[in-house]
Amino acid sequence: MADASVLEKNEDTQNVQDHVDESIYPTSSTTNKGFLQYFFSWGSPNEGKLIAAEKRMMSSSGITDYKSKFVKARFKSSEIYTMTVECKAEDKEPDPIVLMHGFGTGSAIWCNNFHELAAKHDVHAFDLLGFGRSARPNFSSDGTLAELELVETIEDWRKEMGIDKMYLVGHSFGAYIASSYALEHPAHVKYLILADAWGFPEKILPTEKQISPYPWMIFLGSVLAYFNPFTVLRLAGPYARHAMKILRPDMQERFRSERRSDIYDYLYECNALNPTGETAFMSMCLPYGWAKRPMIRRFNGIDENIPATFIFGSKSWVDPGPAFDIQMLRNDVDVQIVRGAGHHIYADMPEEFNRIVLEATNYSPESHNNDDKEQQ
């Protein structure tokens, strides 16, 4: 009974937050719509549902006291949605952990990780501009510029948040942007943790030994590759949630919540808005999801003193090869492969993921160097 009352209390406080959130929510997503788009759309996406789903996802994994706010960035005066879980410990460390979500998702997907990561550090998670609950300005159609614009908004965000150095954790597309950020602003990155990083390998051409599909399939595939990936989802409108439930039954296993449909609500609402982030992503990649400017070419430009940890799921389709390459060329690069985890390592194996991240935050280059000397 006591527990229930506590929960109710928290609900109340969150409701207050809700109102605040909605009042300041930018309306750019709806204003940008053209006539045709408006006519054929399924009605404006439901912000309330998104917020409610996010709340439930967070609360069902035991995080009830997170703060959410919008942080201003200079780029088209957009606002970046930020969630913060503060560390309760007294001996907390000054540098926070910053989580960057992957493509087509939002900050709430870290719900399984906030609690443990906040043991010694403040944990911030923000929605990339153009994704999740952040504003959706149009990015440059040039991939390189779009990437730079994204990186600069992160820098603005950091300034606004008053962070000096941070442990940057990125997943998938977020890992790509995080690396890009570390390239531009190495002074503010203390440690780079990249989970199933997208955009590292160079494009690989198919080899002869693999089966070659029917020509019409190749044609169809190449046509589909030019569309925004979530176009189908938007077209399906209210049916998308149901379709996702059928096609991705794994998602509700990964992100357990009070209501099983929460994750689908959340993902749908994240992607139903004006897809500027998606368009920016598409401008950064070649057909079939390859990065135009693979990070493996550039990663070594990152300041030598920034250590990095790569985490891969053993079942994931992301190729860990580039990480090994980077390990060869740089000091202080660790590659961890989590057996049994898929692409969403932080959700499949949250304990392992959290452990690895915390280990990384405990890392100090001095002690590592001492170890080396001993070895020598």
Next chain:
Amino acid sequence: MSQVSNRPDLMNLSFSGCGFLCVYHTGVAAAIKEYAPHLTQNRISGASAGSIIAAALLNGICISQTTSTILKVVTQANKRTLGPVNPQFNLLEIVREEVEKTLPPDAYKTCTNRLFISLTRWADRENVIVSEYCSNEDLVDAIMCSCFIPFYCGFSRPKYRGVEYMDGGLSNNQPVYDRHTVTVSPFSGESDICPPDWDSASMFGLYFHRTSVRLTTRNMFRLMACFLPRNAEDCAKMCLQGFEDALRFLTKNGLAPCIRCLTILTNTEGAVCPRSDAELNGSGNAPGPSKKPRKRTPSQRTNYDSDMETCCESEHVYNTGVHSVVPPLLMKPFTEAIAAEQSMFAYLFSFRIMKLARTAFGLSVLPIDVAVLLAKNILTWLSAVAAPPWLVHKFQQLSHFILNEIGTQQSRYTKFSCHMSVMEFDSAQLQKYDEKDFEMIEMSDDAKRELEIIKEVERKKKGGVDLQCKDSAAKRKLSKHSSFDDASARKSDSPSGSKTPSTSSAVAKDWTYMARKGNFQKRLILFYFQDDVDSLQHVIKYSQQHDAMYEFHYYDENNKLKSFELFNMADPTKRHTCHSSIDSPRCVSTVLEECEQPEPLGCSMRRMGAPFHLSTQSLPVPLQQHSLRSIPASPEPLVDSVERTSTSPPDVDEVDSGLSGMDAHPRTSISSNSSHKWDRQSTSNAYGRRDACCSPVRHLSSTNSNSVRSLNSGATSSASTSGTLVSSGSRKSHVQRRHTMATSLPFNRKHSILQPTSSVKQQQQPRGLPSLISSDSEADGGEKLFVPSRRFRRTSNDYDAGQEESDEEEEEEKQEIQTQRSCKHSKEETNV
């Protein structure tokens, strides 16, 4: 790097359901059986077709034969108009027959509580996982239920213990036992063993009843191929892909160490690892900024395991560079003869409209097929139903009339009947070589060059005129010969091989003549042969001496028998009795069981003179090992003595660097010696296995525990060195075969090419295996050779595709290798 929460000891397998794509599972199963047999001792779960493979793996059934059987079924299915959905084609019945035939009598005991089959209950579509079987029938029932896809496989629902079930894939396509389960799926996605599809970076996927399927074009094709396989060749590719993927998984998890890692390990001692970067690069195929040798800083964890886990790709497991071989001059008459016969129809059928017309024609025949089926069904129904006798009689008359009528008219309405006779043609009869196949022999560039040289020599000696006339003679004969339908031609030939002796002799003469030329030429040829370790001759010889670790064959669209063999280079003496092709008292072959030919013909593809693809990843390695074993003395330079050159070719030495890593590893050298002892204990030591990516190293006897290894190496050598005709069964059969071969045309040709060296071999080879003593024993191959186009594998790096190396580096490597080799020699000697 490190692996988190990895427990190889607890791993258990789960095979997903995937229809015809279960050939992928057979590839995986073959690799697991070879490298990590302990996984077959754990639980194995399976859904749909995956349960068949799971059962086969648990019962130690020969995977090679299983593969061939599946490919045979694929070919059978594709013959029909609508493929496997043709009403005449009862897939489930065929599968049941094959499964019943292959399962050992006590299979149900082995499978109880170890084989978990996923089923879907018909009534409520709930998932049921069964693991208890009280008889073999029970087990087969469960497998059949799991394979039953409604409507696709038919309309009568199979039962398991009186309850109707359907395909397990419709509720749980990937039964997972616990978190240590290794999921095997032919679809690229989030599975432990699955095709990586590196060439797509698609981030999106879907889950089909727990099987993850990434959205890639190739996956789209695979989904379709599950039910409608395009051809057996695709399936064969999938199979090899499975082998490779499984190997990569095992290597990553430290279950099968990799030759490259060992090289790296030794080299890291010197802080610089030549080209190891490239190896590791291979994992991603990313050219990256890695052209210069990298220094491994001590800060990186340079322990053994970490290196092992990094080599993810094993590009070279098989090689698909398909080249046409054999001197073009030789081929000319054949190709022309065939072209003359085929040009017209081939041209016509190359049009899509013709293909469509053919399909339409096939469809038009469909109603008749349905009528036949209906009539048959009525007959069976009548026998079960109590009806007035006169009515039964009437119906019976009617159905018999339909059946008879269609039977007699069949020749008119379908030309497919003729096709079928070709396809169902016993492989044994293929012993009489189809000259068409000859054109398809595939070889590496080096091998081609070598043959080019032979040709050159020949031309000098004989002059063009002579040859020309021979060619034309052959051509005349051939064109006459090939005007027959293939099948009829082959069938008309008696097993004793009465086929156009004159033709064969005419062509064969060229080559025998050449072979008998003076010493000079012989040496020249030998030189080129031994210079090139990938040479045709080496390949043939090797394949005859050794059992393939994994071998399967299938008919392609043109009714050509294609075969693939994978050899275990590290343990060449290991016998795989279940599909052995070496003469031995115990040769079994399920797939070829139907053939009525006696043992020597049935036991191997090569024996039958059928073409085969030979994949040899690291031929040089065993060769060298062999020579070291037989002649401990250091190799001498090439001199007149043919003996020496053929046994210990100096060039081969450089080839072996991949293994050189072993030298620094005391445990590995031990294992290399123990490899001859069939020592289960010592060889199962993980460090003892040498190369994983490139070739299997397990020395375990095949898990088929009831197979008696009747031949040990000692016995073999005594039999062979005696040089006389031993009256043992195997020997006899060998002689017999030689006779039949001598008359069949293309063998002779090829044979004589190889004659000089092989005859030499006979004299000097100290412990040859029985099959290659005679000069024309090599005639067995009407082979299609699938020779890796890379020539020497100096370093492990060579296993990676497309890695260029500078000359300097090469030099360095050579030196290194030389030193390593010398130390190896000394070790080898001391061990001896």
